Amino acid sequence: MTVQPTPSRPAGPELTLAGAVGDAVEVLVVGIAKATSNGVSTATRAGASTATPAEPAADDARGPVLLGADVLAGTPLLAELASLGAKGEVGELTRVPTRGALAAATVLAVGLGSLDGAPTEEQVRRAAGVAARSLAGTTRAATTLSGLDLGAAAEGFALGSYAFTAYKSKPGTAALAAVELLVPDVGDDGAAATLRRSRAVAAAVATARELVNTPPNDLFPAAFAERARTLGTDAGLQVEVLDEQALARGGYGGILGVGQGSSRPPRLVRLSYSGGGTVKVGLVGKGITFDTGGISIKAAAGMEAMTSDMAGAAAVVATVVLAAQLALPLTVTATVPMAENMPSGSAQRPGDVLTQYGGTTVEVLNTDAEGRLILADAIVRACEDGVDYLIDTATLTGAQTVALGTRTPGVLGTPEFRDRVATISQAVGEDGWPMPMPEELRADLDSPIADLANITGNRWGGMLAAAVFLSEFVADGVQWAHIDVAGPAYNTSAPHGYTGKGGTGVPVRTMIAVLTDIAEHG
Numbered sequence: 001m002t003v004q005p006t007p008s009r010p011a012g013p014e015l016t017l018a019g020a021v022g023d024a025v026e027v028l029v030v031g032i033a034k035a036t037s038n039g040v041s042t043a044t045r046a047g048a049s050t051a052t053p054a055e056p057a058a059d060d061a062r063g064p065v066l067l068g069a070d071v072l073a074g075t076p077l078l079a080e081l082a083s084l085g086a087k088g089e090v091g092e093l094t095r096v097p098t099r100g101a102l103a104a105a106t107v108l109a110v111g112l113g114s115l116d117g118a119p120t121e122e123q124v125r126r127a128a129g130v131a132a133r134s135l136a137g138t139t140r141a142a143t144t145l146s147g148l149d150l151g152a153a154a155e156g157f158a159l160g161s162y163a164f165t166a167y168k169s170k171p172g173t174a175a176l177a178a179v180e181l182l183v184p185d186v187g188d189d190g191a192a193a194t195l196r197r198s199r200a201v202a203a204a205v206a207t208a209r210e211l212v213n214t215p216p217n218d219l220f221p222a223a224f225a226e227r228a229r230t231l232g233t234d235a236g237l238q239v240e241v242l243d244e245q246a247l248a249r250g251g252y253g254g255i256l257g258v259g260q261g262s263s264r265p266p267r268l269v270r271l272s273y274s275g276g277g278t279v280k281v282g283l284v285g286k287g288i289t290f291d292t293g294g295i296s297i298k299a300a301a302g303m304e305a306m307t308s309d310m311a312g313a314a315a316v317v318a319t320v321v322l323a324a325q326l327a328l329p330l331t332v333t334a335t336v337p338m339a340e341n342m343p344s345g346s347a348q349r350p351g352d353v354l355t356q357y358g359g360t361t362v363e364v365l366n367t368d369a370e371g372r373l374i375l376a377d378a379i380v381r382a383c384e385d386g387v388d389y390l391i392d393t394a395t396l397t398g399a400q401t402v403a404l405g406t407r408t409p410g411v412l413g414t415p416e417f418r419d420r421v422a423t424i425s426q427a428v429g430e431d432g433w434p435m436p437m438p439e440e441l442r443a444d445l446d447s448p449i450a451d452l453a454n455i456t457g458n459r460w461g462g463m464l465a466a467a468v469f470l471s472e473f474v475a476d477g478v479q480w481a482h483i484d485v486a487g488p489a490y491n492t493s494a495p496h497g498y499t500g501k502g503g504t505g506v507p508v509r510t511m512i513a514v515l516t517d518i519a520e521h522g
């Protein structure tokens, strides 16, 4: 096994509660919103809850609105922001030197966009992320965004500060090192609890990102399994790792079939957290550590992004660890199939028939539709635990991106739970969207020689057909959601909000919010 140069758990910035801007603070980050002709009064009211409303251009009713930034009241900084053209557009950054007016040398105003009443959590989270990305090299910042939404501000700063640097031989600009989150009462128990949770959530997202970003020469199935084992053991989870011999003994034909073309054999990892309560939740994540497509090989252009084809697995590993850290009163088990999909003399062929765990036979018409084959084994195994709820997530189909773009996960499954997961995903800013499983697609998966084919014979509704395939393996009575994150798990475009390039950690925050909701409401 090669040396693993990257830690599985990167350190984020130090986040602390503060009642006033400390002496060592270099930059004070404030929020500024875009006022519309009918939005300015509500925006001003939003600011009024924590501060005297302060508008950079008080004589212009449509000027931008500073939010909760009473620390700037009585200074000339408001007027300076306005004169520098600050408008409060999404992602806009305006810097003003304070010249002694504040302890911090600089004020950084970050745009939240237009408001409809108070800013949303996600507006605050994204603004904090934009600020954090721009503050690389800064040792200590403070912010009033925490007065708008403490948890969202903390998450935004932590997520926006993330950088994957493990493979850089020379140190680059250091990430923002510390943030003081200004709050009205630093001794408030609720604020401390909110900050603890936000730190834990952001750390889990960073863990998922780190796993996704680790290149495929160092993150192959056995290496990934060892990292998952370490993360699980450190969190006090029960850990089980099946190697290729154990997979063969157990009849995991999907995982073995997909992995047989690689010199680096597959694994199945099970991480179990027992937090009490009566509800059992299964998590399943696709862990293709690199997807060439196999014999149905992909085009060369962009193939390097297939290092992210284990993002679903990374997300469920991070989520079950997080569930333990948050001590949720649930039983949660992550069942994580890991394989490398390579073309070789031992690779599976189009036309092969494999026998999935549980006995269903599948004709492999396209070896690049491999995710569903490893997921099917894992779903059957997860359902054997008698789970009430099952969430699987995968970078499963290019069709997800065609249908919903690069940032919107598709959520499919049993209708009630699907809608619940999508609603929660939208509330946390990951924006999952419910999609149907039209019944006529099932016949398109018929095979003349096996129980099922792994693809349909047409191009249409590929995300939906993949979910229909998976539904064949979900036990009756299980509330099931399938989250396709083919685009959203990996950002190949410019950084935005709290998301840099590479692994995004989606859908960790959706899954932990769903688990929390189940813990609270059943």
Ligand SMILES: [Zn+2]
Pocket (backbone or CB within 6 Å): 291, 293, 341, 367, 368, 369, 370, 371
């Ligand atoms: Zn594939």
